[in-house]
Amino acid sequence: MLQEPFANGNSFIHNLDPRIRILFAFFFAIIVATTWHLSALLWAFFFVVVVFVLTKLNMRDILKRILVVNTFIVLLVIILPFSYPGQVIYALGPLTLTKQGFFYALYIFLKSNLILTCVILLLSTTSIFSLAHALHHLHVPSKLVQLIFFTFRYIHVIYRQYQKLMRAVKLRCFTPKTNIYTYKTYAYLVASLLIKSYDRSERVYKAMVCRGFQGTFPVFRHFKMTTKDRLLSMAATIYLLFLAILAWK
Amino acid sequence: MEVIKLEDISFAYPRGKIVLHGLNFSLKKGERVGIMGPNGTGKTTFLQIIVGLLKPQAGRVVIMGKERQTETDFYEVRSKIGFMFQDPDDQLFCPTVAEEIAFGPLNLGIPRQEVAKIVSRTLGLVGLAGFEDRVTYKLSGGEKRLVALASLLAMQPEVLLLDEPTGDLDPQNIKRLVSILSRLSLSYLIVSHDKQFLQQVTQKQFWFEDGRFLPLDTFHP
16 A cells, blocks of 8 residues: 555666656646647657656556546546536537537546656655655755655554554454444444554654654755756756747747 | 752653652663563653653653753753663654664764764664665564664763663574673663563662662562
């Protein structure tokens, strides 16, 4: 559940400075989200394909991830063409399909998938810790970085606690059924999960305070910008400018 | 000189029973003291009061000759007194061993190049040389324990408080811990249920019950 399956690769993209990747993904997302030109989206798609090839990741793994998020988007895409006011192109009883609604839905679908894939390819190929470090270097407020980091850490803690409890329950021959007893057991599980995780986070925090934690995250390993990183960030800037011109002309 | 001095400490958890009542304790520089006692008598509470994680309702906490009351007072205390928790999993939170050990020194404002040296030196000290890039949550119980110890030693403390350090160690790792502790030149206070271990690494042992310290031999056969 909380592994970082894409983080431990060794490809061109994996070895890039995470700061460049964060900045690039950020500007890419802004441009793609605000454009209404299909040609810009086409160029964005072309870019995503190139990055995908460079990451050497498995197509199926990526698609599986995208599919999960798309279950939410698809709902919107189905409803929107029938609920958006505009020129009617097809009527099915009380339901009317509008041209504007159709295009609106299409754009939302394309944009969200492009941004999503770009972020997965560029950012999930870094470990959460280097991401937090990189955000620090980009002068993102320390509180926000801590929030991101601790959310990840504590989700881990809660998940492991959950696994432990589940094992304990299974060892005593619990089989879930549709009855009050099962619901009650699950309620106990969730309650003890919350209490235990809370206690544990309290102890982790105390341990940090004992080692002089005062709210900021000192960064141990600095990133080094290599010539390759510099050249690539230049190329990326040119591409983004080109995309921006196409998108906002 | 007394490094730790508690005078007339009383402590009760909110809506709970009184754990400590009029407790007195002192630890001199260079002293190595072991504490045994039944479960739930407030041994951990006692340790947490020393480093200011819990504040007593009454009494004085004097550390290194100064009475400590506020968080700022205790910030200094914590850089001088390393506290090892019962469960090393509570202590390790960084992804890699190197980052874990660097956390304390970096918080103290030690420059990065210096910290890198401290990390490899401390890892060598606990016999885990070359563990820098290992992932902390994939370590074995014994290794976690040693990394937790290293993360404290990296802050160059004058006193160590160890809360049941042998609970999850096999005999081999206990031997390792004994040899590490005997090589250190600092004072420490160890809470443990392992009498043999305490006799190996400490000079004085106490039995702690009902909020009082009694000489171990008279109360524990």
